[in-house]
Amino acid sequence: MSEQATAGDLDQRYGAALLPVFGAPQKVLARGTGVHVWDTDGKQYLDLLAGIAVNSLGHAHPALLAAITKQAETLGHVSNFFASAPQIELAEKLLELAQAPEGSGVFFANSGAEANEAAFKIARRTGRPRILALTSSFHGRTMGALALTSKEAYRAPFEPLPGGVEFLEAGDEQALEAALAPGDVAAVFAEPIQGEAGVRPLGEDYLRALRRLTREHGTLLVLDEVQTGVGRTGRWFAHQAIEGLQPDVMTLAKGLGGGFPVGAVVCFGPEAHDLLQPGQHGTTFGGNPLASAAGLAVLGTILEDGLLEHVRTVGEGFTREVLALGHPLIAGVRGQGLLLGIALSEPLAKPLAAAALEAGFIVNAPDESTLRLAPPLIITDTELATFTAALPGLLDAVAARAASTPEGEH
Structure with a gap:
């Protein structure tokens, strides 16, 4: 300038x-x-x-600056025709911190919206036609993520949006149970704390109900931790404040790169892991060495500095x-x-x-x-x-x- x-x-x-x-x-x-x-x-x-x-x-922050600088001096971008050590290490670290079971895996994107787009496609791969999201939800501005976002002012200018998404009143367990009862719901998307709605926690009882009922009906529980993840709530991921609560899919971004664009989808267990097959999704920049080095620096500093x-x-x-x-x-x-x-x-x-x-x-x-x-x-x-x-x-x-x-x- x-x-x-x-x-x-x-x-x-x-x-x-x-x-x-x-x-x-x-x-x-x-x-x-x-x-x-x-x-x-x-x-x-x-x-x-x-x-x-x-x-x-x-x-x-010196740790983030040092990590990005060091990585830029060796390898910046290679496309996903190739792997890099930072990409693998970051995926392994996320699985460890998420306490993901064997057979879990990570897909890297560039933003929260892209992570939610990937999760939307994972849900579609179940073959079930319906997806549930919550009132006051915000999952992003791209077309698939926008279809999961309830605010009418965001949606109306771009309709028709991808179909099959229905909105439930956040906190209404009876409505949730009724919506899941037909057995044709692919996934429920939810933010543990609805940030754009005014920082409104869903609450432990409702989150437990989400997990119990989705499991009973063979439905994926997708937790959008784009804003709540990576230490923001004092846990690595907000859902970890509730003992035993683990989603099928979790989306991350924002704080993961500390300012460097990176997003991630964590699939827990082989069932969610295997829904997207080779050639069904991709990204040019997602998980490149620079982004992965930034993510590793953020996670490492949070851990080392308590x-x-x-x-x-x-x-x-x-x-x-x-x-x-x-x-x-x-x-x-x-x-x-x-x-x-x-x-x-x-x-x-x-x-x-x-x-x-x-x-x-x-x-x-x-x-x-x-x-x-x-x-x-x-x-x-x-x-x-x-x-x-x-x-x-x-x-x-x-x-x-x-x-x-x-x-x-x-």
Whole structure:
């Protein structure tokens, strides 16, 4: 970037050069270190979103930089006509961490949507015509993943979508049992915590019911751990908080590469493993040596630095501190580990996220009444405390502004 380029210049160039699918960018960011980033004007922000649960180790982490650099010096990309040692090692490590039984296997992709596309095709290979997903689900924007995503605003512009998908009310065990009863459901797709719905956990009882009923009816249970996996909730994978719960298929991405694009599908046991046969699916970039080296560095650092326990401890402490504020606009905190949603008693999440950004905090409003935090797993109590201290003032300012704004104005 030219030293003379200003944020305004870059905003204008962005609008002229990129498709408008994301709208205008909130800021133009220039660099990052640890849990902080800086924009092109030199302003510092505490990154409490981590690229939407992606930057597991924060920004410019030395272990990730060293792994990618070392791998780039030897072998970057080879296509899947060939294998590489990092690809094999990453697959083996994921199977180990997932406690997958013998006969399990991994398919590598580049993103969460691609991982869910592969899982969709695995479900199709059962020969059964129906697939179930849940209300408020989000599984991606590509056509197959979008067919599994319930939000009408995302779906409507692209219909007809791939067929055979039905939506059930999340948490309704009777509806689930009735839908599975005919015995023709290929798979049920579910997120242990629905991140885009406002960080809403499905809950242990419903997840256990999903596992029991799908097993009874010979249906695959596909857990989308794209946002919840790789230590985000204080477990390697969110479902591991429930003893004995294991899916048939699990999809991963986001935090797995720590910022380098990589996704994965883990098939548990030979039945799911063997559904996709040679030539029935593929990818050019998935699991290439660079992506695999990044994934190994992330997993290795989480293990070596004890980040799973750290995430649980820091997340629990932050939740206590936010609730202890006793602010009337804070209705609760949902989620696990460092995937947290601050529930608001008024629909002020979007202006609150904007106010937080101007105050130097990057957060997100997945809906009108939830503020989502998914910071780097390395964040400390002290760093989070700066946001907790600022939160009451931000809430008061946003509430005062809303009260003084005539209805209908924005």
